[in-house]
Amino acid sequence: MDSFSPSFNRLVGLITRMPGIGARTAERLAWFVLKSPPQYARQLAAELEGLHEKIIFCSRCGLMTEQDPCVICTSARRDQGLICVVENPGDALRIESTKEFRGVYHVLMGAISPLNRIHPEDLRITELLDRIREGGVREIILATNPTVEGDTTAYYIAEQCKDLTVQVSRIARGLPIGSDLEYADSLTLTRALSGREKF
Ligand SMILES: [Zn+2]
Known part of the structure; x- marks a missing residue:
């Protein structure tokens, strides 16, 4: 009323x-x-x-920031050779709040979803591959959501990395299947990251 x-x-x-x-x-x-x-x-x-x-998005990792590159991408205290790949900036914040992850991030800005007409070229996948090709990246952890779209995206990226010298891991299946990272608690996220498996 x-x-x-x-x-x-x-x-x-x-x-x-x-x-x-x-x-x-x-x-x-x-x-x-x-x-x-x-x-x-x-x-x-x-x-x-x-x-x-x-507020802008970091041109390197895609996180929300007020300076470009962001504080994480420029920090000497972060492991720049370990990239955690997430769908949205909020997922990175969620992982960051566990205070356990010492690497850096790469935000895709979504997940592959043909039904919603979201294709690989609509995401920041090329930017991720460029970062790997630049060198210095040992491992990428695919922390896309445990949904059909998130799994499809993880599989697609792993395929693209096949000929690159980088280890590709997927976060462990501790998260409820079909749910978003957004709803996972801190402990579950920490376990999912530390229990990651080689793709
Ligand atoms: Zn950044």
């Missing part, structure tokens, strides 16, 4: 477009902003305003 304030209704409408947010939740969030000190709304607006200008 619309309120008597068009501004409030527009805000609720915008929040409702976000994934997983129904009208009722959107109303609660909008109400929260309204009853908070005005400073909160101003900060929120300022962050949203500059979002697309400030």
